[in-house]
Amino acid sequence: MPPLHQARRSLVDLAVEDIGQRLAAGQWPVDSRIPTEPELAALLGISRNTVREAVRVLLYAGLLEVRQGDGTYVRATTSPAEAMRAISRASLREQLEVRALLEEHTARLAAQRASPQDVARIAHLLTVRGEQQQYPDAADFIHRDLDFHLAIAEASSNAALAELYRYFTLTVQDSILRTMHDEALPDPDLASHQAIVDAIANGDGKAAGAAAAAVTRPLLQILDSLLPVSPASPTPPITARD
Structure with a gap:
């Protein structure tokens, strides 16, 4: 007992x-x-x-x-801790899908709502981020990249959406690490990120969303081409009945 x-x-x-x-x-x-x-x-x-x-x-x-x-x-019907555990157990593709949805939507809203100060901050953080190749330590680059994307989320003027992106940051960081460690999944260059900044500065929500999609969707397409094809389930044998 x-x-x-x-x-x-x-x-x-x-x-x-x-x-x-x-x-x-x-x-x-x-x-x-x-x-x-x-x-x-x-x-x-x-x-x-x-x-x-x-x-x-x-x-x-x-x-x-x-x-x-x-x-x-x-106060809530689902536990944030349980949600985070579910996210951490998700596949790389699933995590990148969520990242793509969040970044496209926050970029569209930021283009509609960002103040001149927000735009200046986003542009500055992209300059600080630079290119991946200039960082001896990959972790430093990842932190700078996340700072840039989080600034866009904050410029959306949607506190709930920004908090969701912040909450998702640790998983995004893990996804980026795995992406960068796979040579077949290249990190989008500085120019593709600059397109997001330009669209936000111009107040063009459609272009901002498209530019954000241009950063994330190619990763999903490349990842799909690398995923192993699951073998078809064998047909169960037919047994004679009495």
């Missing part, structure tokens, strides 16, 4: 999973109040102590929040 603390931990884990699934399914929408502790205990068939510990875990994860004197409310 396992020690008591291990059994208790297991019950809490199950309760966290159960409540998390109900949140994801929309049983309690964002900004709604979840049932009280006794109600949750009855609903889940567990003790109030277990419910209390499970709620603490979900509070820490950012899914729930306590409003003093009013109860516990739903």
